[in-house]
Amino acid sequence: MVEYKIKDLSLADRGKLAIEWAERQMPVLRLIRESLLRRKPLSGIKIAACMHVTKETAVLMLALRDGGAEIALSASNPLSTQDHVAAYLVEEGIHVYAWRGMTEREYFEAIASAASIGPDITMDDGGDLTVMLHKVALGERSGLDYEIGSSILSPEMAKKIRGGTEETTTGVIRLKALQRQGKLLYPVIAVNDSLTKFMFDNRFGTGQSSIDGILRATNILLAGKNVVVAGYGWVGRGIAWRARGMGARVIVVEADPIRALEAYYEGFYVTDMSSAAELGDVFITATGNTDVIRNEHFLRMKDGALLANAGHFNVEISVRDLEKMSTSVRNINEYVKEYTLPNGKRLYLLAEGRLVNLAAAEGHPSEVMDLSFGNQALAVKLLVERGALLDRKVYRLPKSIDKKIALLKLKSLGVKIEKLTEEQKKYLESWSA
Structure with a gap:
């Protein structure tokens, strides 16, 4: 049974069309989704996500679901949810706690509801989910997020988490502050710091x-x-x-x-x-x-x-x-x-x-979110495979993943790039002219 709290489930058909349109513009994430569906590397994994509930985010959530994950999604902004998208995701088996026009209390209650899944992985856009989990775990009794989170979530919950991802600059700033203070409780990949994210998504x-x-x-x-x-x-x-x-x-x-x-x-x-x-x-x-x-x-x-x-x-x-x-x-x-x-x-x-x-609009074009969410999907896969080996720090994705995302995007665009000869590679690796 899918638990959820959204505006109107009857909007699902409209949401389906919007998500299909977005996925058509997201060839990189489409390829990653196909790979996740074949291999099921996320089987048994629970993901709590606090992200803008848009058609592009929906494509990412469905890719992770196809990889075997159980997902609970809340909004990362009270005004950014596309209600028809939320409705379709519920029909597709994803727990969604989001609707457009939430009050501040409803917003934090929704985040706590998503976190109550007991996540192995967290996905954040701005840090509100991560901060709530940390405040509850550390007993830092300040703010509405702590008040609501502590009434629903266990202080022990953060100990189970293998790792998290962070989508935006603001969230990375908050995470690095936690790390500096020695309070970061699990490793987090700053997806925002990937070149194929900030150079394209942000700009x-x-x-x-x-x-x-x-x-x-x-x-x-x-x-x-x-x-x-x-x-x-x-x-x-x-x-x-x-x-x-x-x-x-x-x-x-x-x-x-x-x-x-x-x-x-x-x-x-x-x-x-x-x-x-x-x-x-x-x-x-x-x-x-x-x-x-x-x-x-x-x-x-x-x-x-x-x-x-x-x-x-x-x-x-x-x-x-x-x-x-x-x-x-x-x-x-x-x-x-x-x-x-x-x-x-x-x-x-x-x-x-x-x-x-x-x-006031629909957020980023799907084509550019293809890069950002390709990074997100591969970051989750990496955390599932290697999260237990990582320290409690903020990490960047390996450069190899950045290059993989860029190459997949170029291929989808029909763009050819130059290939270095063996002699050129050798020259670049040599210190002697």
Whole structure:
């Protein structure tokens, strides 16, 4: 019997079509799924996953199920679940605890429900599942996640876990903090740190899908607008380049001097947020940090400025400050909320300050998630086979897997690459000219 909590099981037929469409664009994961189905390397393995419940994630979950795993899936964002996808996954035997529009309490209850499967492997996107398990195991009595997790989960549960995976930069930051403090309880593979993940998913995926979310929410013309991008990591640079490609004048705000210099030499205007606040028509945060745009910046902005976030958590734009200082608030549409400031200016917050690409659009294109989730599937297989041999550390996937994913993708695209001769290989391995 499949235990679940979703919005509407009758949406499953629509979900089936969406997942079939996504899988058609994901040839690498399709090949991995076929291999998992033949060999069943995950037989008897229980997986608890906290990820965006999208059609692309569904393709990954079905591949792992075909490999023999029992899976419990919760959402990694209250607004990112595609309800029709959740319904189809339940019909396919996966425990799903996710629906669009969850409250904060419902969100953490869903994570705890997924974790109650008693996982051998965890899969995370942002670290909320991993952190809940660690708080319960370590008795760190803080936050709603601990309150809910400790009422459902056993402190002993983490001892059974062979290993975990982490999909995004924010989650990796949290994991490395646990490792530094000597509190990480099992090995975790930072899938985000694979070249075939962050160079493509973060840059091309978030770059395109964040712009897509903003346009779906507002239908503005981006050409001619001053677009302020906060953060020039792989996500920020993807957004900056795509905004410029659509005719926007892009301003980059960056705290790291090397990244700031890179943005400058790539032709962007670089300044601090106080200066950018007066210039921007559209603001997009992509830093992974908190209070990037706050009280003093809101007061300097133009009337009508749009505020969007592409970072994992809704902390980059200080919604708290915005709520506190506004004289009136109203909803313009499902994704746009208007805040009127004491100076009479109006600012427009998109998607409650949450991930705009998933809250107001459909997330990354399937083609780019093919790379990310190919890495995820192979990371799970590696943990099942070798997790017991690994220390309690944050690991990167072996470079051989990165190359395998890239070669499979190139083959699916019909792209030929050069092959080195034996003489060339020998030359590259020699220290003598």
